[in-house]
Amino acid sequence: MSSAHYAPGPADHVPPELVRDFDIFSLPAGVEDPIAHWAALVDGDTPPIFYTPRNGGHWVLLDYEHIREAYRDHARFSTYQTPVPPIEPYPVMQPQGVDPPEHKRFRSLLAPLFTPAAIARMENGIRRRARELIAPFAGRGRCDFVREFSAVLPTGMFLHLMGMPEERLAEFHALSDVFMRSNDEAVRAANIADIYAVIDDHLAWRATHPGDTDLASVLLGARDEHGQPFPHQDLLNCGFLLFVAGLDTVTSTMTCIWRFLATDETARHHLRASLANRERLSAATEELLRINAVANLYRRVQQDLAFHGVRMRRNDRVVLPNSIANRNARVFANPTTIDLEREVNTHMTFGVGPHRCIGAHLAKAEIMVSLQEWLARIPDFRLEPGVRIEAYTGPVMGMRNLPLRWSNS
Amino acid sequence: MKVDVVIDLCQGHARCQDRCPEVFGTDEIEGKCVILQPDVPAGLEQKARLAVRNCPEGALIILD
Numbered sequence: 382m383s384s385a386h387y388a389p390g391p392a393d394h395v396p397p398e399l400v401r402d403f404d405i406f407s408l409p410a411g412v413e414d415p416i417a418h419w420a421a422l423v424d425g426d427t428p429p430i431f432y433t434p435r436n437g438g439h440w441v442l443l444d445y446e447h448i449r450e451a452y453r454d455h456a457r458f459s460t461y462q463t464p465v466p467p468i469e470p471y472p473v474m475q476p477q478g479v480d481p482p483e484h485k486r487f488r489s490l491l492a493p494l495f496t497p498a499a500i501a502r503m504e505n506g507i508r509r510r511a512r513e514l515i516a517p518f519a520g521r522g523r524c525d526f527v528r529e530f531s532a533v534l535p536t537g538m539f540l541h542l543m544g545m546p547e548e549r550l551a552e553f554h555a556l557s558d559v560f561m562r563s564n565d566e567a568v569r570a571a572n573i574a575d576i577y578a579v580i581d582d583h584l585a586w587r588a589t590h591p592g593d594t595d596l597a598s599v600l601l602g603a604r605d606e607h608g609q610p611f612p613h614q615d616l617l618n619c620g621f622l623l624f625v626a627g628l629d630t631v632t633s634t635m636t637c638i639w640r641f642l643a644t645d646e647t648a649r650h651h652l653r654a655s656l657a658n659r660e661r662l663s664a665a666t667e668e669l670l671r672i673n674a675v676a677n678l679y680r681r682v683q684q685d686l687a688f689h690g691v692r693m694r695r696n697d698r699v700v701l702p703n704s705i706a707n708r709n710a711r712v713f714a715n716p717t718t719i720d721l722e723r724e725v726n727t728h729m730t731f732g733v734g735p736h737r738c739i740g741a742h743l744a745k746a747e748i749m750v751s752l753q754e755w756l757a758r759i760p761d762f763r764l765e766p767g768v769r770i771e772a773y774t775g776p777v778m779g780m781r782n783l784p785l786r787w788s789n790s
Numbered sequence: 791m792k793v794d795v796v797i798d799l800c801q802g803h804a805r806c807q808d809r810c811p812e813v814f815g816t817d818e819i820e821g822k823c824v825i826l827q828p829d830v831p832a833g834l835e836q837k838a839r840l841a842v843r844n845c846p847e848g849a850l851i852i853l854d
């Protein structure tokens with residue numbers, strides 16, 4: 382297989398009227414809300430399927446139904462070798478980077494650890510961690526939400542999932558902190574190598590100290606149809622995928638939600654009144670997830686095709702922005718209104734189809750428990766005035782800091 | 791009112807269970823939908839109907 386087997390070709394099949402200049406990795410100076418920046422794409426004259434020459438050139442889909450179709454049609458839109466800009470060969474992230482039916486192997490291994498029932502058993506652990514994080518700053522009257530809460534909680538849950546000893550929390554948090562905050566290429570490359578090394582080290586330890594329910598032990602104990610263990614590299618990539626998919630996403634979703642709550646007294650009130658009512662809190666959380674959909678997913682076109690009248694070529698990249706799908710007026714009544722009692726809310730924050738976020742129930746539990754614990758201790762809070770919020774965009778978008786303030790009586 | 795799930799379409803979002811846990815559950819292996827009460831009890835029709843409409847995969851059907 383040639384080394385450029387999956388590189389997109391030249392864009393000479395793209396008609397000029399479908400071309401727009403949009404860089405998924407950069408925000409104009411002064412923009413502090415990355416989601417609003419993306420949402421603005423639908424306000425102008427941008428075609429619902431457009432092509433940007435940035436980052437190696439790729440399509441962006443803006444229509445809910447188109448995005449849904451691309452998610453569900455892996456025969457036309459593959460998750461194998463998709464990075465934007467193209468890097469080849471790209472490590473195959475199990476199970477995200479594999480199409481059905483092979484996708485099922487690793488998906489099935491992980492699935493029992495992520496069912497609603499399995500996550501319900503983790504709720505006490507989430508609650509304990511959330512309380513421990515809030516306690517030191519509740520009386521202080523201020524915190525940086527990212528550094529002191531939203532970046533730490535999911536790291537703790539990752540540790541728990543992987544069956545890593547609690548002593549590694551600080552070390553691991555330092556690694557994830559660099560992963561989430563650095564945009565220096567060399568620093569990032571070294572950081573990724575460090576994360577792989579820690580996962581490798583942990584797998585080696587678990588090989589001699591097997592547990593029953595932790596992910597490392599489940600992966601190590603798994604056998605393929607010939608009774609053989611899976612290739613070590615697949616196990617490493619699966620561990621790394623969970624790190625990539627389960628930390629940054631939860632951190633930035635929570636950060637977006639808390640930023641909104643800091644500015645909206647009515648929403649805080651509604652949530653405080655819903656904390657003990659699971660169905661109400663769940664519906665409100667789904668609406669917060671709809672509005673704060675931080676992931677933009679990648680696909681690779683499998684063969685030359687016409688998609689809703691647009692010619693696409695094999696290996697063209699396609700970007701699926703969930704935040705835009707979630708603001709579609711044909712699907713959501715009053716799409717820009719944040720309605721915490723929204724009745725029908727088929728948002729795509731966690732994707733749809735075979736790769737539907739396996740961690741969705743964990744993410745939702747982390748958010749719901751955090752709302753309960755936070756609002757019980759800190760019922761009202763606001764943004765620290767005059768501090769710049771550093772926003773970023775890309776496959777995951779969010780904020781690197783969120784200074785909050787409250788009266789500490 | 792009767793409800794059913796097209797299990798091949800179900801991807802385990804559990805939105806049905808969140809909306810109407812009396813009628814919809816999920817299994818412990820794949821996290822896919824399990825219909826707990828195919829005959830929706832009187833008084834739960836409205837809740838069950840909303841659960842069906844909240845399935846992002848369109849995997850749930852109302853039979854009558």
Ligand code: HEM
Nearest residue numbers: 476477626627630631634676730731732736738739740744
């Ligand atoms: C609010 C937080 C989260 C968001 C917005 C999110 C979003 C997504 C989306 C959109 C996908 C679909 C990927 C695709 O179609 O290519 C996905 C897949 C995935 N997510 Fe999440 N995610 C979140 C939290 C988590 C957590 C907490 C974990 C695990 C600890 C996790 C693990 C995964 C994995 C393993 C996949 C790949 C599943 C597969 O390919 O079958 N995610 N996520």
Ligand code: SF4
Nearest residue numbers: 800801803804806845
């Ligand atoms: S909401 Fe739909 S996809 Fe999710 S578990 Fe229920 S039936 Fe399945």
